[in-house]
Amino acid sequence: MTALTPDTAASVAKGDALPSLSVQVTRADLVRYAGASGDLNPIHWSDRVAGSAGLPGVIAHGMLSMALAGRVLTAWTGDPAAIRSYGTRFTRPVVVPDDDAGATVELSGAVAEVRDEGGERIAVVDLKATFEGKAVLGRARAEVVLPG
Amino acid sequence: MVDQSWVGHSTDPVGPYQVGREKIREFAVAIGDGDPLFRDPDAARAAGHRDLVAPPTFPTCFTMPVIEEFLRDPALGWDYTRMVHGDQRIVFRRPVVAGDELTTVLHVDELRTRAGNHMLTLRCEVTDASGAAVATTHSMLVSPAGEDA
Numbered sequence: 188m189t190a191l192t193p194d195t196a197a198s199v200a201k202g203d204a205l206p207s208l209s210v211q212v213t214r215a216d217l218v219r220y221a222g223a224s225g226d227l228n229p230i231h232w233s234d235r236v237a238g239s240a241g242l243p244g245v246i247a248h249g250m251l252s253m254a255l256a257g258r259v260l261t262a263w264t265g266d267p268a269a270i271r272s273y274g275t276r277f278t279r280p281v282v283v284p285d286d287d288a289g290a291t292v293e294l295s296g297a298v299a300e301v302r303d304e305g306g307e308r309i310a311v312v313d314l315k316a317t318f319e320g321k322a323v324l325g326r327a328r329a330e331v332v333l334p335g
Numbered sequence: 336m337v338d339q340s341w342v343g344h345s346t347d348p349v350g351p352y353q354v355g356r357e358k359i360r361e362f363a364v365a366i367g368d369g370d371p372l373f374r375d376p377d378a379a380r381a382a383g384h385r386d387l388v389a390p391p392t393f394p395t396c397f398t399m400p401v402i403e404e405f406l407r408d409p410a411l412g413w414d415y416t417r418m419v420h421g422d423q424r425i426v427f428r429r430p431v432v433a434g435d436e437l438t439t440v441l442h443v444d445e446l447r448t449r450a451g452n453h454m455l456t457l458r459c460e461v462t463d464a465s466g467a468a469v470a471t472t473h474s475m476l477v478s479p480a481g482e483d484a
Contacts, residue, residue, distance in 0.1 A: 193398060216365075216367075223361045223396075224360075224362065224363070225396055225399060225400060240417060249419075249423070250392055250420070250423065251366065254366035254390065254391075257366070257390065257391050257392055260391070266371075267370055267388050267389075267391060267430065268429075268430035270427065270430075271426070271427055272427065273391050273392070273426065274422065275422060276421065276422040277421060277423070
């Protein structure tokens with residue numbers, strides 16, 4: 188994947204698709220993310236606690252799904268510092284079974300708008316994350332400063 | 336108890352949290368993002384940054400503990416065990432980089448109670464050692480209202 192340059196960024200326009208990504212999330216990934224982020228909520232690693240909370244099983248951290256969709260942005264821009272804002276709703280949980288395959292999350296993005304602001308060109312990007320064909324994130328949107 | 340009297344409440348500043356290179360690397364590995372700016376200081380400097388850049392969702396590492404401590408205050412009476420994360424937004428004034436010493440102040444922005452659930456919107460204002468604004472996070476958290484509803 189080639190990151191944006193001032194030349195390629197000049198042609199970024201509404202409707203452009205960002206390179207998509209498919210990520211397998213296993214229980215080991217959840218444990219690793221729990222440790223790295225400090226979010227030790229047991230619904231992300233204990234079937235017992237997840238079940239008693241009314242969930243169909245252990246679920247991925249919402250913030251992990253948000254971070255995975257964020258990879259679409261960083262891979263596209265090549266400059267993680269260009270991300271000015273990023274927000275999402277958590278609409279559906281990603282249920283992660285206790286097996287080797289885990290859950291597969293599909294991530295994609297598209298440019299919703301390009302605007303000039305204070306001498307900079309800002310791309311507004313709508314992101315999608317789906318699991319079993321259904322949206323995991325809602326209204327996931329980021330503002331990215333384009334190189335130029 | 337969880338009621339409107341909390342809206343407008345803010346915490347004392349929490350910190351400083353020192354952003355470490357190894358913490359950024361650990362977090363980047365945990366989200367599977369191999370961007371060189373998250374692991375190679377030379378690449379980060381070549382791109383114009385002082386040190387490693389943190390992934391955009393990295394501030395959760397130091398803002399969520401502030402949120403958790405607030406929500407576990409018995410005076411608030413929040414049902415932490417049945418909480419779910421409703422939405423999350425982060426706005427950057429500048430990227431977080433390794434070596435930053437960051438201070439967080441939590442503000443209670445909004446409380447709505449509907450259909451038996453509390454929806455609490457918390458804002459974290461993150462500043463650096465010079466007092467300059469770095470980032471603002473907005474988190475909406477949902478928990479059963481119980482007999483408060």
